Amino acid sequence: MSKACILVVDDRPDIRLSASFVLEDNGYQVLEAESPYQAKEIIQSSKVDLILLDMNYSLDTTSGDEGLDFLSWLAKAAGNIPAVAMTAWSNVELAVKAMQLGAGDFIEKPWKNQRLLQIIEHQLTLTGLKVQNQKLQQRLEPEQSNDYVWRSPCMQELMAQIESVAQTDVTILLTGDNGTGKSQLAKYIHQVSKVQSGPFISVNMGAISENLFESEMFGHSKGAFTDAKSNRIGRFELAKDGTLFLDEIANIPLSQQAKLLRVLESGEYEVLGSSQTQQTNIRLVSASNGDFGKLIANEAFREDLFYRLNTLEFRVPSLRERAQDIIALAQHFVKTAADKYQKPALAISADAQQALLEYHWPGNIRELSHLMERAVLLTRHKELQVSDLHLNTQIATTALPMMTLEQAERKLIKQALAVNDNHIAKAAALLGLTKSSMYRRLEKYPDLQS
Ligand SMILES: Nc1ncnc2c1ncn2[C@@H]1O[C@H](COP(=O)(O)OP(=O)(O)OP(=O)(O)O)[C@@H](O)[C@H]1O
Missing domain, CATH: 1.10.8.60 (Helicase, Ruva Protein; domain 3)
Known part of the structure; x- marks a missing residue:
């Protein structure tokens, strides 16, 4: 596991230095910022797991306003990073304000190293548990056993192809009529893939409303928009180290296709309300019963997105x-x-x-x-x-079951005769035949003539 990275934000170099010593000695990676401004830049460009934050930056100020402003910003921009406020030992009021704005804990300066390490470890564990809990809650689909049945030659061929590529991370598009088993096959692909121990996250693209698309896919931080009452983890994050299955992909609104394309091309996205760029790490499988040729011709589906999705395309037979x-x-x-x-x-x-x-x-x-x-x-x-x-x-009865052409011919002649009281000329007319070609056929089936 990579070491947790702690960002120490303080305008005093001696404080940053002593924090770095103790943290590095205990196996943490440390980044330093001398102001909230510099801290914001670091958060937007590097992976930070916890922030140790001084509350005052101008000489002779004790209000803590700069630290509080930073905490408000952090809650919106990267609410998943825990912060520990550093306050003067007597300033309980400021510590309370900091915690109201989202700080996970506070420590009084000068600190005892043991206490500092204990708080940091506790905050990191708590954040890990929160994320895990949120992921579990959002994984609404109950796990199903995957009894995938096939026997026919066409399915044997399809499954052999699928198995030969399942271990790679190539993007797969499954097409086929409704109910042919595309979703079930996507689960199967996950189960034989190298990310099988990761999550399988399925998203029905037809069921996501246009204005919630980004929030669903990329997540949002608290306050990112009026109804964003809490942080939400997006599907890309939920599917991390696993498979993201985008069902009914042809139903994604045109306006959102560019956003999906960007993630698939660059592997990067931002949580709504945050400017921190996230890296995707998923295996992508999508499915549709749509006719992409037609959709692309009608400009309802972007051709560049289609080519991103269908690196390998498999049609599931009806x-x-x-x-x-x-x-x-x-x-x-x-x-x-x-x-x-x-x-x-x-x-x-x-x-x-x-x-x-x-x-x-x-x-x-x-x-x-x-x-x-x-x-x-x-x-x-x-x-x-x-x-x-x-x-x-x-x-x-209006559709034909599978049979040989000869069987079908025999069946149709029998039906045509039955509905015309065995009147051969009328039965021939019904089948679009001349009387003589009807007689020729009846010679093949003498038992129908009675
Ligand atoms: N090979 C299979 N073996 C066992 N069950 C299957 C198989 N294929 C499909 N099923 C079952 O058939 C049902 C329909 O399958 P599924 O939902 O995967 O189809 P779909 O092609 O994704 O449908 P839609 O296009 O409507 O989303 C499910 O209950 C699934 O479990």
């Missing part, structure tokens, strides 16, 4: 394209739901499996998971039946 995953996923969801509702293990009957395979899954895996959960809850059978699935057959 469930229709990965029929071999349907039963494996359905069984996984049945087991998960049975465990959740403490029901005995349930199999899926052959007929029900066939119905699942024939359905067209407009809502993809999300629809499958809801459907299986509902079936587990409501079934009275020992094995799930087609009737337990409540498939939306009205929509299903």
Whole structure:
């Protein structure tokens, strides 16, 4: 761990020197400033963990106003850095004022070294705990177990590609229809990445209002704007040493895209209300079901931002394209739901499996998971039946399940004949065929002619 850095702010060189001696002797790194002005410059350019602050800077002044002004500034500019006020031994009133303005503690001059070290250590521990606590509170998403299921050849290929790059810190964009599992895949990428022990922070970009964007992403300090009643840690900071997942990235308002681009390009950002520049340290994964080609052509999405996000782009196939995953996923969801509702293990009957395979899954895996959960809850059978699935057959009949062209042709001819009371000319017209080509096809399927 790097040593904590203490900034000693005092106009008297002898005080700075004696503080430096004792602090450096005890393993701290020390920076010195002879005025609040110089201290501000140092804070804006260097990483400071604690400030030891003299309250008076002009000869013969004891009001402490300069120190108090500095504390007000600090609360806004870098409220996360603790300050310890140095006061004359008799000036309790000033110590109280300093603490009201955000100083964590105070020490009377001349100090006892042991006492000084104790206060500093206490303040550093307290600040570390505060930040940790805030991070935990803001990590609203409960951790989920990541049972990621795949079997189909197209998913096997995708997963092999993902695994080959997951250990790098390359930026990944996941595209695909709603409910195909982009968010789940982002979590999976995190779990097999080299930052797996760090946090996984997911942000739904479509749910952040335009005026709160910066505060959400970069954080704000108390008083940065009217409603900023306390410090807030931004998502970039929360995701430090881990993965930041930006879901629905295409929904980010144009006005905010430049701000995100700047961070991605420079790796730097500022907490709202602070002028201190922060460095990002995250692995970025984003996802969208948007059509970036169209969005860029319509000037709704910046092309330069798109190229920053899609260093590697993976399209997650829809469930229709990965029929071999349907039963494996359905069984996984049945087991998960049975465990959740403490029901005995349930199999899926052959007929029900066939119905699942024939359905067209407009809502993809999300629809499958809801459907299986509902079936587990409501079934009275020992094995799930087609009737337990409540498939939306009205929509299903208007879309075709996967089958060979010959099977589809046979099915359509059968349907056309059925709705036209076996009148061949009318059925041919319905299918856009001439009567003779209809007869030619019927020769292939003699059983349909009865
Ligand atoms: N391969 C998988 N194995 C197991 N469960 C999955 C898999 N893929 C997705 N799921 C589950 O399906 C549901 C939908 O997945 P997810 O939210 O990741 O989709 P999405 O593509 O991000 O959706 P949207 O575009 O609407 O945000 C979730 O409950 C998720 O846990």
